[in-house]
Amino acid sequence: MKLKKNIFSDWIDKSIIDSSSIKYKDSNIVKISCMKKNIKYLPSLSRLNDYVTKKIFGKKINTVAEFFLHECIDTETPDSYEDTKFHIDRYLPCLKIIYTPNKINEASAPFGFIKKTHKLNNEFMRNFTLNSKKFFIDDEHLTLDLKNNEVSTICPENSLIISFTNGFHKRNIFLKKNVRKMIFFQFTNNFNFFSLLNYKKYN
Ligand SMILES: [Fe+2]
Numbered sequence: 001m002k003l004k005k006n007i008f009s010d011w012i013d014k015s016i017i018d019s020s021s022i023k024y025k026d027s028n029i030v031k032i033s034c035m036k037k038n039i040k041y042l043p044s045l046s047r048l049n050d051y052v053t054k055k056i057f058g059k060k061i062n063t064v065a066e067f068f069l070h071e072c073i074d075t076e077t078p079d080s081y082e083d084t085k086f087h088i089d090r091y092l093p094c095l096k097i098i099y100t101p102n103k104i105n106e107a108s109a110p111f112g113f114i115k116k117t118h119k120l121n122n123e124f125m126r127n128f129t130l131n132s133k134k135f136f137i138d139d140e141h142l143t144l145d146l147k148n149n150e151v152s153t154i155c156p157e158n159s160l161i162i163s164f165t166n167g168f169h170k171r172n173i174f175l176k177k178n179v180r181k182m183i184f185f186q187f188t189n190n191f192n193f194f195s196l197l198n199y200k201k202y203n
Contacts, residue, residue, distance in 0.1 A: 009041035012064060019068070023083070028075050030174065033069045039185070041065075045099055049185050052097055052162060057187075059201065066184040070109060072174035078139075086114060086135035086168040088129070090138075097185040098161040104154055107175035111161055113151040118167030125167070138166065 013034075019032040037047075040047045042065055053061040104110045117125050124143065124202060142150075152172060154159050163169060174180075 009037065012036040012038060012169075022195040024081055027073045027080065029072070029080050031069075032071060032073045032100075032151050035067045037067065039063060039064045039065050044140050045183065045185075048160060049097060053187070054094075057087075057093070058097060061187055061190050063185050063187055063190060066186065068182050068184055070174075070182075072109070072169075072177050072179070074177075078173055080173065083137055084106050084171055084173050085136040085138065086112070086170050088125075088168060089154040089165040090135065091188045092190060093187050095187055096161075096163050096164040096165050098163070099158050099183040099185075100155065100161070100181070101157060101183075102157070102181055103157045104180070106152065106154060106172075109174045109180050110152045110154050111163070112150065112172050113163055113168045114146050114168040115151060116167075117146070117149075118164035143166070144184070 017034040018107055019034045020028075020030060023032060024030065039049060039062060045065065049063065050060040053059070076084070097110065102108075119125070124146065128137065146168070153159075155161070
């Protein structure tokens with residue numbers, strides 16, 4: 001009964017956000033739809049969110065659950081979109097907690113990451129951030145060391161992916177027409193300039 005109540009709980013806004021029209025402009029190869037829900041309707045994920053944010057920010061940070069549907073409607077190629085190339089996010093904080101109810105395999109656009117590139121003392125990343133005019137890196141510019149540290153988050157159903165997206169990350173392309181369903185927890189709207197001044201609250 002409780003589960004039923006949670007599944008049919010209210011959305012924050014009943015209209016579906018067409019994220020692809022903002023992110024991918026006129027291209028219609030992958031369609032992204034988003035709806036948001038109060039995290040209180042997802043008690044297990046809410047507890048995980050509390051645990052992770054307490055560890056990382058020093059206090060629990062509440063956020064909304066963003067339900068994302070990535071729908072591949074035509075054959076995708078590596079250069080169809082920029083977010084399928086390794087790139088860095090510039091907003092802060094760039095912690096992403098992603099829940100996948102379904103199994104993710106190589107064909108279903110797994111999240112990709114290059115290990116250690118989120119670290120502030122990473123020499124390659126320091127140079128990239130200071131000198132690159134763009135936020136993404138073409139595959140041919142990846143060093144052997146970066147290539148060796150590339151991972152794809154292929155995972156079973158009911159998995160949690162936690163990432164700092166100031167490191168190189170991407171959405172791998174869909175290898176066949178498919179739908180990827182994920183719930184994202186992000187924290188950019190929870191912080192502002194005053195959070196920096198109040199840094200002791202978070203330590
Ligand atoms: Fe990104």
